[in-house]
Structure formats: C-alpha cells, structure tokens
Amino acid sequence: MNPRSLQPISTDSEWSFELIRRYDQEIARLAERYALDIYPNQIEIISAEQMMDAYASVGMPIGYHHWSYGKQFLATEKGYKRGQMGLAYEIVINSDPCIAYLMEENTLCMQALVIAHACYGHNSFFKGNYLFRSWTDASSIIDYLVFAKQYISQCEERHGIDAVEELLDSCHALMNYGVDRYKRPYPISAEEERRRQSEREEHLQRQINDLWRTIPKASGRHNEEQAQRWPAEPQENILYFLEKHAPLLEPWQREVIRIVRKLAQYFYPQRQTQVMNEGWATFWHYTLINDLYDEGLVSDGFMLEFLQYHSGVVLQPAFDSPWYSGINPYALGFAMYRDIRRICEQPNEEDRRWFPEIAGSDWLSTLKFAMQNFKDESFILQYLSPKVMRDLRLFSVLDDDQQDSLQVSAIHDDSGYRHLRETLAAQYNLGNREPNVQIWSVDRRGDRSLTLRHSRHDRRPLGESSQAVLKHLHRLWGFDIHLESHQGEQLIETLHMPPRAEPQESQSSMAL
Amino acid sequence: MSHVIDRRLNGKNKSTVNRQRFLRRYREHIKKAVEEAVSRRSITDMEHGEQISIPSRDIDEPVLHHGQGGRQDRVHPGNREFTQGERIARPKGGGAGQGSGKAGNQGEGLDEFVFQITQDEFLDFMFEGLALPNLIKRHLSGCDTFKTVRAGISSDGNPSRINIVRSLRAAHARRIALTGSSRARLKAALAELAALREAGSTDQPSLARLEEEIAALRRRIDKVPFLDTFDLKYNLLSKQPNPSSKAVMFCLMDVSGSMTQATKDIAKRFFILLYLFLKRSYDKIEVVFIRHHTSAREVDEDEFFYSRETGGTIVSSALKLMQEIMQARYPVHEWNLYAAQASDGDNWNDDSPLCRDLLLRQIMPSMQYFSYVEITPREHQALWDEYQQVAAAFPDSFAQQQIVSAADIYPVFRELFQRRIDA
Numbered sequence: 046m047n048p049r050s051l052q053p054i055s056t057d058s059e060w061s062f063e064l065i066r067r068y069d070q071e072i073a074r075l076a077e078r079y080a081l082d083i084y085p086n087q088i089e090i091i092s093a094e095q096m097m098d099a100y101a102s103v104g105m106p107i108g109y110h111h112w113s114y115g116k117q118f119l120a121t122e123k124g125y126k127r128g129q130m131g132l133a134y135e136i137v138i139n140s141d142p143c144i145a146y147l148m149e150e151n152t153l154c155m156q157a158l159v160i161a162h163a164c165y166g167h168n169s170f171f172k173g174n175y176l177f178r179s180w181t182d183a184s185s186i187i188d189y190l191v192f193a194k195q196y197i198s199q200c201e202e203r204h205g206i207d208a209v210e211e212l213l214d215s216c217h218a219l220m221n222y223g224v225d226r227y228k229r230p231y232p233i234s235a236e237e238e239r240r241r242q243s244e245r246e247e248h249l250q251r252q253i254n255d256l257w258r259t260i261p262k263a264s265g266r267h268n269e270e271q272a273q274r275w276p277a278e279p280q281e282n283i284l285y286f287l288e289k290h291a292p293l294l295e296p297w298q299r300e301v302i303r304i305v306r307k308l309a310q311y312f313y314p315q316r317q318t319q320v321m322n323e324g325w326a327t328f329w330h331y332t333l334i335n336d337l338y339d340e341g342l343v344s345d346g347f348m349l350e351f352l353q354y355h356s357g358v359v360l361q362p363a364f365d366s367p368w369y370s371g372i373n374p375y376a377l378g379f380a381m382y383r384d385i386r387r388i389c390e391q392p393n394e395e396d397r398r399w400f401p402e403i404a405g406s407d408w409l410s411t412l413k414f415a416m417q418n419f420k421d422e423s424f425i426l427q428y429l430s431p432k433v434m435r436d437l438r439l440f441s442v443l444d445d446d447q448q449d450s451l452q453v454s455a456i457h458d459d460s461g462y463r464h465l466r467e468t469l470a471a472q473y474n475l476g477n478r479e480p481n482v483q484i485w486s487v488d489r490r491g492d493r494s495l496t497l498r499h500s501r502h503d504r505r506p507l508g509e510s511s512q513a514v515l516k517h518l519h520r521l522w523g524f525d526i527h528l529e530s531h532q533g534e535q536l537i538e539t540l541h542m543p544p545r546a547e548p549q550e551s552q553s554s555m556a557l
Numbered sequence: 558m559s560h561v562i563d564r565r566l567n568g569k570n571k572s573t574v575n576r577q578r579f580l581r582r583y584r585e586h587i588k589k590a591v592e593e594a595v596s597r598r599s600i601t602d603m604e605h606g607e608q609i610s611i612p613s614r615d616i617d618e619p620v621l622h623h624g625q626g627g628r629q630d631r632v633h634p635g636n637r638e639f640t641q642g643e644r645i646a647r648p649k650g651g652g653a654g655q656g657s658g659k660a661g662n663q664g665e666g667l668d669e670f671v672f673q674i675t676q677d678e679f680l681d682f683m684f685e686g687l688a689l690p691n692l693i694k695r696h697l698s699g700c701d702t703f704k705t706v707r708a709g710i711s712s713d714g715n716p717s718r719i720n721i722v723r724s725l726r727a728a729h730a731r732r733i734a735l736t737g738s739s740r741a742r743l744k745a746a747l748a749e750l751a752a753l754r755e756a757g758s759t760d761q762p763s764l765a766r767l768e769e770e771i772a773a774l775r776r777r778i779d780k781v782p783f784l785d786t787f788d789l790k791y792n793l794l795s796k797q798p799n800p801s802s803k804a805v806m807f808c809l810m811d812v813s814g815s816m817t818q819a820t821k822d823i824a825k826r827f828f829i830l831l832y833l834f835l836k837r838s839y840d841k842i843e844v845v846f847i848r849h850h851t852s853a854r855e856v857d858e859d860e861f862f863y864s865r866e867t868g869g870t871i872v873s874s875a876l877k878l879m880q881e882i883m884q885a886r887y888p889v890h891e892w893n894l895y896a897a898q899a900s901d902g903d904n905w906n907d908d909s910p911l912c913r914d915l916l917l918r919q920i921m922p923s924m925q926y927f928s929y930v931e932i933t934p935r936e937h938q939a940l941w942d943e944y945q946q947v948a949a950a951f952p953d954s955f956a957q958q959q960i961v962s963a964a965d966i967y968p969v970f971r972e973l974f975q976r977r978i979d980a
Contacts, residue, residue, distance in 0.1 A: 062561055069559045086559035095564065098571040113618055115579030118572040119672035126673075142560070149565055164559065210578070218619050363635020372634060440636035442645070445628045450644040456636055469632040480621050505627030513619035 053344040060153040065090075068157045072165060075336045079409060081169040081329070084183060085142040088164060096148050097121045099136050103312075106138055107190040109197040109304075111213050137163035139171040139315070141183035154350040157343075161333040166326025173417045174321070176314035186311060193304045196242075200297050212298055215517035216284065216305035221479055223284030223302075223309035246296035279498065280484040283518075284309070292493065293523035302521070317420045317475055324378015325416050331355060331379070361437060372469075380433045381424070385412055388430065395431060421473035429466045431457070441468045446504075480507055485529070494525035501532045507540075515542035580678065586611045587674065591682040595830075595967045607679045610669040684834055688976035703796040714791025723790035731788055736778045743774040804839040804893040804925075806832060807879050810861065811900035813850040813870040820932045823963055824899035825862050827930055830970050831897050839893065845882060849875035855882065872904045872940060873911040880919050889923040896924060902931045902938035913943040921951050928973050929957040 054071065055064050069088065076083070091099070101118035102108040134155055138144040145163040147156055171177050201209045216223075280286045287294070288302040315322070334351050337343045343351075361376035362368040388396045389408035397404045403411050415428060434457040441464065443454040455461030455468070471477050485498040495518075499507060507530060519526045519542040528540040580587060590609045639645075674682070710723055750767045753760070808828045810821065835842050846861035847853055850868035853875040879896065887894060904912070921927060929944055931937065941957065948955045958969045 062563070065561055066559075069561070073559065088559055088561045089564040090562070091564045091567075095567070095571070101572045101575060110574045110578055112575065112578040112582045115572065115575035115577070116616060116670070118576055119579060120670070123672050146564075206578075210582070214618070219621075221620060361634050363637075364633035365635065369633075369635075372632070437634045438636040439632050439634055440639050441630055441632045443628070443630045444647075446626045447628075450646055453639045453641060453643045453645065454630055456639055456641050458641070461641055465632060468630045471630075472632060478623075480623055482621055501627070503628040505629065506624040508622040508624040510617065510619035511621055513617070514621050517619070 052341075053347070054342050055153055055347070056344055058152040058154060058350070060151070060156050062090075064153060065147075065156055065160070068153075069160050069164070071337060071342055072157070072161050072333050075333050076165045076169075076329075078336075079332075081165055082172055083143065083165060083168040084140075084172055086164040086168065087142040087144045088160065089144060089146050090149055091146050092149050093125070096133070096136070096146065097125060099146055100133070105190055105308075106140075106144060106187065107194055109194045109213075110201075111217075112210065113214075113217065135159040135163045137167045138186075139167075139177060139181055139183055139311075140186050143168040143171065143183070152350065154343075154347050155354060157337075157347075158330050158334060158351055158354055162326045162330035165333065166329035167322060169329070170318075170322050170325045170416060173413065174314070174318060174420075175418055176317060176420055180314045181311050189307065193308070196300065196304065200301060204297065209301070211520065212301050213305070215520045216302055218514045218517040219283050219287075219521075220305055220309045222482065223282060223306040224313045225282050225285070226476070227281070242300060246300065274486045275489055276484065276487070282306075283482070283484055283497075286484050287518075287521045290487070291522050294521065314420075317422070317473075319374040320378040320381075320421045320473065321416065321419065321424050322378070323375045324380075324382050327355075327358060327375050327379040328382040328412075363438075377433075377437070380436060381428055381430075382412060382415075384430050384433050385415060385428055387432075399430060400428075422470045422475075425473060426466060426470040429469065431462045434462060434465055439465050439469070441465055477502060480505075482507075482528070492525060493523075494527060495522050496527045496529065499528060499530040501530060501537065504532055506530065506537075511540060512542070512544075515540060518542065580674070583611055583616065584682075586615065588682050588685065591679060592967060594679075595683055605679070606673055606675040608671060608673055610671040613670050616670050680833060680837065684837060684974075686976055687834065687971060687974040703798055705794045706797050708793045708795035710790050711793040712790065714793060718792045718794070720790045720792050724784070724788050727790055728784045728788035731785065732781055732783070735781045739774050739777050743771060743778070746771050746774065803841045803843070803891065804835050804895060805843045805845060805887045806835055807845045807847060807882075807894070807896035808861065809847050809849070809875045809879065809896060809898040809900075811850070811870055811872070811875075811903070812848045812866050813868055813903065814866075815870070815901050815903050820901055821862060823932050823960055823966060824930070826963065826966050827899060827960070827970065828897055830966065831895070831928070834970075834974065835895060843887075845879075847875050847878055847882075849878075853878040870900075870903045870905065871908050872900065873908050873915055876912055876915045876920060880915065883920075883923065893925045894923060896920075896927045898927070898929045899932060900929075900940070901933045902935070902940055904938065904940045906939050909939040909943040912940065913946055916944075916947045916955075917950055921947065921955060924951075924954055927951075927955050929955075930960050930969065931957065932960045934961045 054067050065088070069086070097118060099106070100121045101114045103114075103117070108114060134148060134151055136146045143164065145159070145168075147159050151159065171181075171183060177183075197209060197213075276286075284302055284306045288299045288306065291299075294302075334343070334348075338348050359373070359376040359379050361373045362370075385403065386408045388400055388404050389406050389411050392400075392404035415424065419427060438457055440456040440461075441454045443452045445452075455464035457465065481500045481502060482497055483500075485496045487496070488494045497518075507528075511528065515526050515528060526542040528542075530537045530539070587609050590611075591607060594607045710720060746767055750764070750771065753764060753767070758764070806828075810816075810824050812821070816824075832842065832844060844858075846856050846858060848856055848861055849870075849872065850866055851871045851874065855878065875898075883889075883894065916927070927947075931941055937959070941959075944955075944957050948957060956973050958973055960966060960969050
C-alpha cells in the first residue's frame, strides 16, 4: 500500500455529482486491483419518495400494477413518515447495466459506502454466482419487465381490472411454487418472448383440448388408462403445470401465469443467496473503503462515520435481545468471508485441520471460488468455521412437540461444531424452509380433481393459510382440489377445496 | 464504466396506481372506518386525512408455509450460559417453539394494517354516494375571474405573441402574388436569351435589350420586401369570463335556553358536514350564521357556536331575517341558496304556522335545498308537524330529520343527501 500521502478526496459530508464520480473512479480503480468482474454500473440518485416506490415494487424498476404493491407502499410510507424505520440506503438491481439507486439524503460517506457495496459488491456477485448465471438473464430483465407490464395492462383493458387482479392474487399465492428447482431453465430474451407469445397461445389451447378429449374410447383401454397415474412424475412447479394443463383457463390467463412464473424465477436466486450476497457486498465495501483510507484518499472523520455505518450493518443482536429477529445475513456473511480470508492468509492449526484445501491458499481466488459456486446452504456447509461459530456464540435449540422442554442440541464447542454447521445450513435450505408440496395426480376421466401431496419434513404441518391458498389453486384449476399431507408413507390429513362436509372438516381444523 | 444519473426529477409517484388499487380493493373497509371516524371526530377536525386500520387477516396474501409443531432444530447467536444437552422450559405464550425472537418482533402491527389517507380521499369516501339535490349552477353574470383562451390569429397584437409560421406564410404568399407576373416574364426572357445564345446569334441589340429587361425584372422582384408589417400575424388571446358557481349556506340555530352545549355541538357538526359537502360542488361558498331565541341576529362563527343566551323561542324571527338577507345580498339568479336549520324543536305554538307560511310562500321557492334537523330525544313538537306540510309541498328541496345523539349525525346526513335515482 502507498503511504498516506495524498489529499483526501473530500473533507465535507455534502455530496455532489462531481464527488460521487470521483469516489466511483477511485473505488473502481481499487476494485480493478482485485479483478472484480462486474457489469457496467448505472448509478441513479433518487429521492426518498422514489425510494419508497422502489421498495413497494420489490425492487423491480418497472412493475405491473397490483394492489399488493400498493399495500407495501402504504406500509413503507407510514413507517418512514413516522420515523419508525429508515429506508434502505440503496437498492441494486440485477440487470445489465447494473442499476443502483442512491438516496439523495445520504451523506457523502454513505454514498461512497453504497457505491462500494452495491456497484462493486452486489454487482460482481450477480455476475459471478452460478445461480444468477444460470437462472437470470441480466441483460433482458428490464425488457421483460416492460413486456410484462404492457401485457398485463392490455389484459386489464380487455378483461377488466377485477379479472386480472383475481388471477394475479392466485398466482402470487403460488409464486414460490413457480420454479423448477431441479431443472435449469434457459433464460430467454424479452424480444423472443414477445415473438413466441402469440403462437404459444394458440398452440397451448390446442394441446389442452387434446388432453381433455371427451371422445369415448373402448372400455378396456379406458380402464387401463384409469389405473395409470397422471402426471407420471410428481410436479414441483405448480404454476408451470397450471399454465400448461389447467383445463379452463383462457390463453391470456396462461400468459399471466407465465409472467408471474418468470418473475419468481428471477427472484429465486436472490432468495437462496442472502447470506452470501450481502456478506460479499459487505466484505467488499469494508475492504475497498479501508483501501481508500490506506491510500489517504479519505479523512479520519470519514472513516469514523464509515465504521459507524458498517458496524450498524453487521450488528448481530443476541437471541435474548429485544432487537433479535434471527441471524443477520450481513453479519454472518461478512464474518464468513473475512474468516475465509484469514484462513488463507494466517491459518492456524485448527484451520489446517478443518480446511486443509484452502488454508494458506491465495485468498482472493479462494474467496471468488466460494462466491461463484455456492448458495447459502452449501456455502455454510462448506465454509462455516469453528472460529466464526465461536465469535457469534452460536448454539442450536431443538424444539420437539413430543417433548415437554426444549433441548440445547449443540453449542460452539468441539462436539457441537459439525451439528451447528449442518443445522444452520439446513435452515437456509429453501427446500426445508418451504413445505414440500407437489402435484401428485389428476383425475382425468372422472371429476377432473387435482390432488397435491405434501411430504412432511420432521413432522411439521402446514400453516393455517393453506386453506386460503387452496382457494386460489381452485380458482386456477377450476375443479376440486385435494391436498394430502404425508409423513413418510403415511397419510396424516387431507385438505379439500371446496371444503368437504362436517367430519373431515373438523378433523382437518383440529390438526391445524 | 459507470454512469451517474440524476433521477430525482423523474416522477416520484410511481406507486400511485398501486395505492389506488389497494384503496379500491378495500373500499368497504375504508368506508366503514371513515364512517366511524366521522362520528368520533371533534368538530374542527374535518379538514384532515384519516388513519385507517384494516384487520391484517383481511388483507393477507396467503402462501403455503410451515405451521407450528413437529421437530425443529434452530441456530441462534449469543450463547452465554447454555451447554450441550441442557433442557430449557418451553417459553410460554404466542411464540411457542420458535425460540424468543420472531413472534415477539412481529407481534406489533400484526393485528391491524394501519395506513393514512389524505383529506381528499377521506372526503371522497365520506361523501361517496351522496349528491346535492337540485344542483343547478347559477352563474354569476358580472363575475371577476377570467381565463384567457386562444382565439385564432389576428393581424395586430403584441410583438411577443407573433406567430412566426403564419407571418412567414403570409409573407411568402404576398411575395408570390406581387412578383408572379414579373417572374413569369423573367423566366421567358431568360429562356429567350438562352435560345439566342444557343443559336449563336450575333444580334447585339436584341441581346442587350433582353439583358436590360432581365436586370429590370430582377430589380423589380428584389424590391418586393421579404417581410412586410402587413404580413405579421399574431396569436390572439381573448378573455372569457370564467363562470364560477357560488353558494351561500344559511345556518340557523336555536340558542334558547333549552339548547344545551351538547345539542349545539351536534348542530355544529351537522353544519360542518354540510359545509364540506357544498364545498365540493361550488367554487365559492359563503356562510351566514343566524341565531335566534325570541329575536334573530346575524353573528359570526364564534358567537354562533359559543355564546349562550336564554329566552323563549320564536323560530319565525330567524326565517324572517334570513329572507331579508337573501333579498339584500344574495339575489337568486346569482347564488345557489342552501339552508340548514337546527333546533331542539321547541317553539311558541302559534309561531309554527307562521314559520310554515314563511317557508312555503317566500323562502322555499328560491331555495336549492332546505334541511331541518331536530335534535331531541323527545317526541316531535308542533314545528315538526308544520314542517311536514312544507316537505309535502317541496318534496325535492325540503327535508327534515331527527337527531338524537352525535352518532346519528352522519347517518342522518347521508339520509338527507342520499343520491336519488331519478325515475
């Protein structure tokens, strides 16, 4: 590092476009030194009101209209105006160029932090991480959002706001089940999408009609078919299944389902990489701003302000603190990346035992490898070190409804490290976080009812809003819905929509 | 590599549509909340928005999620005294099983979704479905507001309003008109000259004559000015009187000893509702306060509501005064006249028929709407019965209702101004 010789870039805390550009240049120069691979940056300065708008549209720069975004907006507005909550300092969008919003209320120091955090941290994560690479297409997302917005407002004109709103409600209820977890999709561009859309409409409708053909067949063949379950394999992507096979939907409704499905896919990687993504961005703002300081480009006052913000970001309240709301992904991710660097640079005996393959290796390439090839679950499983567990004083509590008391199943000691690591990793496994519900069968020759199967994990039942979700499913499918909840091979309970008569009803409500 | 863009001047109300969708969806909830708010609010407080709360479960967006129960192993930070295998009593109350954090943290605001609507929205919801009966806007003839509208093109005007396109077009037309014959001649002369030269003619005199003619023609054409004052065209603006609708609202209130502060309070709320409602239909509203016991007086607002006098009650005194004021200051052809009368119903018995006649003969014919509220829990008095005859004679513009408590105000108001569906 150079000795601290240069003049600081600024001594004031007011920002100006000139200064923001200057900081960006310096940070870019430093980022280059670490060879961070990024999309071009588009830094947009916005006001607090605009930030609230951005919040309300879950960070999408363009979104179709829906009341739930209005609700979100009202909640944000109220919280902000009463001073109950601050707004995020930044929002960054996974697009090419990478769009980062900076709030005009921020101080200069905060702007610099945000530039380092969003424009170099998140940005390089979006470009590098395998989930984002395979699930999203940064260059086409904006176009696709524009297409979606236009299409949905056309639908509103043609079919009425209410019809579209109902449909979107139903789709949103199932949004988390609109993703192929095990298959990788091919992102397609918005241009392509528009071109394909009209052919698809006609084509789809033909296929569906074929599936539900009512021409009578010879009786022997009929029975044989009856015995065969359809679909042959359980379907995890419920929205996709509905889009392709729901008997009563109009072509435009299928297209709307598709839009929601595509958005679910776009957000899917983000939901799986909170710790990694935030940790990575935090690691880089910390590293880059410290480098600025080392070069003498920022003053001591700037640095103190920075450290205050930074420690706020990575604050992890203890489990018994009134502010505790689970593990802070910024804190965990930051601690892990820092520790990986430490293991590479100054490994001790314990590290060599736990991480023989990375101890003493080149930290930058190790860190990048970790960022590129993992998601939260596997990242924690691979890299959570005993030191981080000790520093955060992690412990796990086993809550079993068949036992009277809770049990501390592991703490941060030699016998507990592996258990803790596995448990924490499982906590970030989307498959565990969300109930495993799949489409099981369709009664094609009978009442056309759709049966879903919930496989219980650790005997955990479905939440109380399941019945409401089934209503939405029923609206999309158009015929009866059954949801069977299984523990292993054993059927525990079945929910029906429309609800069945008394006895079963009371049984299910008791179980809930 | 990076672009810095200032977006602060872009539209900031991107969420407006979504917000309206939300209000639209929960219209019924909001209306109910508004109705409650109206009856709860203090008198001077109608000019604000309102905080609306809706039960969260009604606006939930359901998703499939895990319920309580089963076997859960969760990691928490900040261990101090626990050791492996230690047993902890299950925490009591809502967050059973989830450990300490989540339930407590989300507890606040979980039951009610609270948000703010603006005053305009508040009034919209408050007056939704209500209409002013007999809404005829009488326009003021000698009104004092004008708006300037474009009124075509004129040949004279202010230099700042020159219409360049039209001016140049006029100039062009004039130039064509004035030089047309010369140009035709010039063209012919040029052709002739060229033909002579082509033919290798040596007829010097005719060549010279032609050249002279061409020069003369060119001079003549050049003399026509490019732009003449005659060409200038101006955008013409003309002032149009802006018809503004005006209304006057007479508030008549009994302040005799029998009217308590509570009754007056109810009357005031009723007047305010009416005032806000009229304000939505008219640009300008004047309010005339007339209070009476045995004699009537025009007073200002403070005195109207807060000073107390005692004495008997002669309602007709107020009606007479109102009629005088109408004649003196509010000619019928200029003003929309509304009146609201509040009383506890007491009146000298032989005065009530007088009131009826006054209303029937003199006041009602020029009234847009006259509403009478009787604020009393008791039986109707003579005045009510007499007024019923008025109501029969003017079913469209006269209405009376009884208010017993403050909670009745808004329902009664809605009753009075319910939009009527014309047969």
